[in-house]
Amino acid sequence: MWLWYDWQAAAVADDEGIIHDQAVWDGFFDQRALIERLDCIANNALTPEAKTLHERFPDAKPLIHGDGQLPDAEWPLPSHEALEAVDKAAAEMTRQGVARAAGDPDRRLEHLLRASDEMRSTYLTMEARLVEWVGLFLPEVRFGKDRTSLPKRVGESDSLEMLAKHLDVQVPDEGPSKSEWKSLREWGESTGTFKGKLDRLENAVRELTEQHLPSLSIMLGPLLAARLCVEAHGRMRLARLPAGTVQVLGAEKAFFHHLKTGADPPKHGHIFMHPWISRSPRWVRGKIARTMAAKASIAAKIDAFEGTPWTQDDVDLMDNRVEEIKAAHPKPPRRNR
């Protein structure tokens, strides 16, 4: 005996396809109820009609419409009106699904991180131009550490003379024309605002990543954690990647060059940005990268499957391990011949 069902009907038939009993639902003008039923079927659960018939025929095997095991029979298929209703409901379900995509932190993080990358490169280009531009008119100025206040200073100065006074240098003989100075000043102003926007963007990235990837964030810092997550196309995918892949994420060019030509494989990808690697001597970087990638992979798994996030103590343990590796290899290895 077989219990056939779809979203609007259920029927019981024997192996010859003779129908013994059936129940049809005609409430399909209620879209909410219809969507509930479609959800129910998507989860392989029984609809109310199927439940009723299952109680009447407990030995009938319930199967959803279209299953290959079902015999051919005159199943009570949906009417034209029912089909029109289900089409509308399917479109509505899709609309809800698309709307739900906005709640996906992976997608949000990707936009945030890419935006902050683009903002950073814009800011750096503008700042470099500003320094060169000011340097042309005020050749005496030396910008050591304190470049960050320059955009603000330029933006606040009404003329080159004023800026020279601020920066404590002599006013040169050659100066810009009025409109030229105005452009330079506005350039300085926007450089300043771009810096502010960049900071806000990065803070937003940090905030979202600390929620989305708490363990990975505390281990690698939120910005690096966000980059790994975006590069892996999402938290769940990152969690499923092997540690070796996490280690070289972001070094795809070198990695595929290695596959193609047999050159040395890359030791690290984005993970290099972490001071444990970038501040370590060259000959232990590969070893540390391998350890860190393994740990990062575990952290990503904890985050993706919502385990108890790591705390600073766990990170300190890793810090000790990194120091051990460094202590075990104090000198560069001897080259073979």
Add this chain to the structure above:
Amino acid sequence: MLSWAIRLEGRALWTENADPGTATYGESLRRFGGIEFRRWDPSRSKLGAGIMRTRRDKSLLLPKEGSTVLYLGAGHGTSISHLHDHLCGEDNDLGGRIIAVDLAPRCLRDLLHLAKARPGLVPVLGDARKHSAWGVLLPRKVDWLFQDVAQSGQVEIFIDACRRFLSLDGTGLLSLKAASERWTGEGEDALFAKVQMQLSKSGFVVEECIELTGYEDNHVLFVTRRVE
């Protein structure tokens, strides 16, 4: 004329616009005898490219107007809009039905807009492999199925979908992207030959193998008929 809605003018395909006055993806609109047509750009649509390239009767690639079809890997709806012109017509006069399945919410966003103006088009957000989620939308088998999912295991997905949804003697079109399959080191031709073998073993007659090079590189469109 290829069908009531599709015409071939020189080297360009045109379909009668089911949503007059609107271009879906920036294609050109033009009137023939007072009726508005949209240009079907074969380099944006693998189905369109297949129709341009086929050596057999072009209308063999098309479903019967007014029927129900299944389209896996709907994308942004470029091909689908033209398919809809042919299958449904304005306000779905012909009573056609396109179940368009795609996995990416970004694509469905465009498809939903398309579906608003084109009744008969049913956009479904779902995995082409997971039949249980959307299979109940098709009470009967379809006579025409198109698949264009650029992911590995395309052929298995196609065979599974056809077994469940394609009627006997129905036409199944598979657009195969070589780069999505595992590189075996034997070259693309070997890969396409292997797929052809696999299809014929699984109960399909491969009627034509259309190379889309020029319109869409490294793609082949398999035209198959289900025989068992």
